[in-house]
Amino acid sequence: MFRAEAHLDLAFQALADPSRRAIVDRLIQGPASVSELAAPLAMSLPGVMQHLAVLEASGLVVSEKIGRTRTCRIEPKVLTQAEQWIAERRALWERRLDRLGQFLDETKDD
Amino acid sequence: MFRAEAHLDLAFQALADPSRRAIVDRLIQGPASVSELAAPLAMSLPGVMQHLAVLEASGLVVSEKIGRTRTCRIEPKVLTQAEQWIAERRALWERRLDRLGQFLDETKDD
DNA sequence: TAGAAACTAAAGTATTCGCTTAAGTATTGT
DNA sequence: ACAATACTTAAGCGAATACTTTAGTTTCTA
Known part of the structure; x- marks a missing residue:
């Protein structure tokens, strides 16, 4: 069973x-190696690798290995999709508030 | 230890x-009772309650019990904060791309 | 006032998450 | 060749998730 929103x-x-x-924040500035990403995090390197695996599985980050170093970078498409999901809901909510306010205005003289 | 981004x-x-x-989607249309929220979900009522607890803990949803029914509604502030976190990163990323393109333009005549 | 309705609390369970340490495998510099 | 560098794999572990069933409590309604 496949879901579109998976x-x-x-x-x-x-x-x-x-x-x-924090990794996303860093990669926003530009590509980085795994060790560069790991440096500021109080965590073992394999721990960082696992976080990177989650980020890659989500499509937020892509990486490429050249020689012995893997270079990671942001892939903004998924970021935009997540943003849009929220933006759509917020827009719907505001539109509903508008209709509600309009209704209250129209019926306030009774 | 408290983190601002918690x-x-x-x-x-x-x-x-x-x-x-799905619960957020439903509440965007307007307030609803717990059973109304549960109806479309293939899950026991306590299961839905636990999801609601998560949503309330995050601040995305607030609820009030009147008589025997609890009415839930969206609280859009947290939704907006999440949206903004993403929007800021995307803006930074685009700004970086702009600078990169500008740099490449300025140095392309060599 | 008895029973139905709407929620709530508690406990159990299988799976996933976020780490760890230990032991690899390639690549690169000397 | 040898060692250092940069990652990678595997296994393990305690805590958190996402449910379940069972057994309440409170509030309406007939």
């Missing part, structure tokens, strides 16, 4: 962890 | 589950 599960799940958001 | 952990974590996103 990629949003992975994206939001990936963003739910502060270490992974 | 509420983002909870917000993204809450949004990472399809049942919880």
Whole structure:
């Protein structure tokens, strides 16, 4: 059974962890190696690798290995999809509030 | 130890589950009781309650019990904060691409 | 006032998550 | 060739998740 929104599960799940958001933050500045990403995190290298695996599975990050170093970079498409899911809901919510306010205005003289 | 971004952990974590996103989707249309939220979900009522607890803990949803029914509604503030976290990163990424393109333009005549 | 309705609390379970340490495998510099 | 560098794999472990069933409590309604 396939769900169309399954990629949003992975994206939001990936963003739910502060270490992974820190990695995204770093990669926003530009590509980085695994060790560069690991340096500021109080964690073993395999721990960082596992976070990277989650980020890659979600499509937020892509990487390529050249020689002995793997270079990671942001793939903004999924970031945009997650943003849009929220933006659409917020827009719907605001539109509903508008209709509600309009209704109250129209019926306030009774 | 308190982290300023801890509420983002909870917000993204809450949004990472399809049942919880379905609840948010429903509440965007307007307030609903627990049973109304549970009806479309293939899950026991306590299961739905647990999802609601996660949503309330994240601040995405608030609820109030009147008589024997609890009415839930969306609280859009946290939704907006999550959206903004992503929007800021995407903006930074695009700004970086712009600078990169500009640099390449300025140095292309060699 | 008895019973149905709407939720709530508690406990159990299988799976997943976020780490760890230990032991690899390639690549690269001397 | 040898050692250092940069990652990778595997296994293990405690805590958190996502449910379940069972057994309540409170509040309405006939």
